[in-house]
Amino acid sequence: MPPVITVQHLTKRYGSFVAVDDISFAVQQGEIFGIVGPNGAGKTSAVETIMGLRWPFEGTVRVLEMDPHQQRKELAERIGIQLQEAELPHRLKVWELMELFSGFYRKSIPYPPLLETWGIWEKRNSRFEELSGGQKQRVFIALSLLNDPEVVFLDELTTGLDPQARKQTWAMVEQIRAQGKTVVLVTHFMEEAQTLCDRVAIIDGGKIIALDTPQGLLNSIDGQSGLMIENSPEMDMALLQALPTVERVELSNGVVSIYGNADNLVSSVVLALEQHRIPMRNLRTVQPSLDDVFITLTGKALRD
Ligand SMILES: Nc1ncnc2c1ncn2[C@@H]1O[C@H](COP(=O)(O)OP(=O)(O)O)[C@@H](O)[C@H]1O
Ligand SMILES: [Mg+2]
Incomplete structure (x- = not known):
């Protein structure tokens, strides 16, 4: 056709x-x-x-x-x-x-x-x-x-x-x-x-x-997948950073963001937190989006 x-x-x-x-x-x-x-x-x-x-x-x-x-x-x-x-x-x-x-x-x-x-x-x-x-x-x-x-x-x-x-x-x-x-x-x-x-x-x-x-x-881009969890007194950033699946950990505005591209990123993080009895409040995953593609290709952010 x-x-x-x-x-x-x-x-x-x-x-x-x-x-x-x-x-x-x-x-x-x-x-x-x-x-x-x-x-x-x-x-x-x-x-x-x-x-x-x-x-x-x-x-x-x-x-x-x-x-x-x-x-x-x-x-x-x-x-x-x-x-x-x-x-x-x-x-x-x-x-x-x-x-x-x-x-x-x-x-x-x-x-x-x-x-x-x-x-x-x-x-x-x-x-x-x-x-x-x-x-x-x-x-x-x-x-x-x-x-x-x-x-x-x-x-x-x-x-x-x-x-x-x-x-x-x-x-x-x-x-x-x-x-x-x-x-x-x-x-x-x-x-x-x-x-x-x-x-x-x-x-x-x-x-x-x-x-x-x-x-x-x-x-086509080296997009970052990851997950976000509400911070807590028990949170252990060093523990997360040491996981082989984790590439980067950030803390801002009371939210811990954990990035990496391994398929088992989420399960490995959840397992580690579970084993150390660290609470996982408001856990959600983040996927790369077309916004990230645009930013990667042009070096600028897209604005409404
Ligand atoms: N009839 C027109 N005469 C002159 N410039 C125009 C005209 N229509 C659009 N432009 C200019 O062309 C560019 C693209 O506009 P447009 O096609 O409306 O973009 P978009 O739909 O992606 O927002 C803009 O810089 C706009 O100012
Ligand atoms: Mg238009």
Whole structure:
């Protein structure tokens, strides 16, 4: 099967400023493909160019074997675009928005089942501006699926949501993929990409600095796994440091952090503490994350 999206040497400039700098990748049918990186990295410029919304650009882009600029109208019928909040008439009711946007497509699916699937049927008579952040995201998802698209582009879908609404939205993204659609997920939340994506392209300064599965990215760095335990009077730092599985022990803010990469790190630490009757309050494990990958690759921390 040919890739759903092929991007070769895509460069996008605004005047002399290079926002997207010679990126290449392919997205396969049925994947959730992540494009992640800090604000200003060039993610939106890249995906909006790929969707045919920004022009001109250099390089080659094919989406569903179409040229996004030459075949913009035809492509729009077959891709799902998540609108940004600013682009919606806020005073319209949810059902009116669905009617309005259905009219933009030659072929659209009935919206009542969509509203039911995404849990906003009972909000159909509410004005958009009266909805909660999570409900608005559901409207955006329903709007992006009105034309029963083969590929859905979601750009910062969960920005501004509280953690609970964000997790609910993640489940919805999985559900879109379960319907057989390909998803391109743009986000500055590394955790989101790590949780949802089959493969992730990390973008910084307009360039792809890494592209792999989340696990592949994690394996590529010498990430630190470890565990954390609340400090106690009985704690014995020297004992922990002497364990062959332990590489480093730190104490800060009343929490002991124990790092190492051995598979039996946790069991060996727990066993040693148990044998010496040292309490293990609030024990939790820490795994390297895509944040660590980003920091390792760029030498800088990612900030919201
Ligand atoms: N229409 C535009 N005209 C000029 N500069 C732009 C335009 N859109 C984005 N930029 C600039 O391009 C860079 C990348 O922006 P953007 O693609 O929005 O990044 P991201 O989505 O990763 O936050 C930023 O420096 C931004 O200021
Ligand atoms: Mg953006």
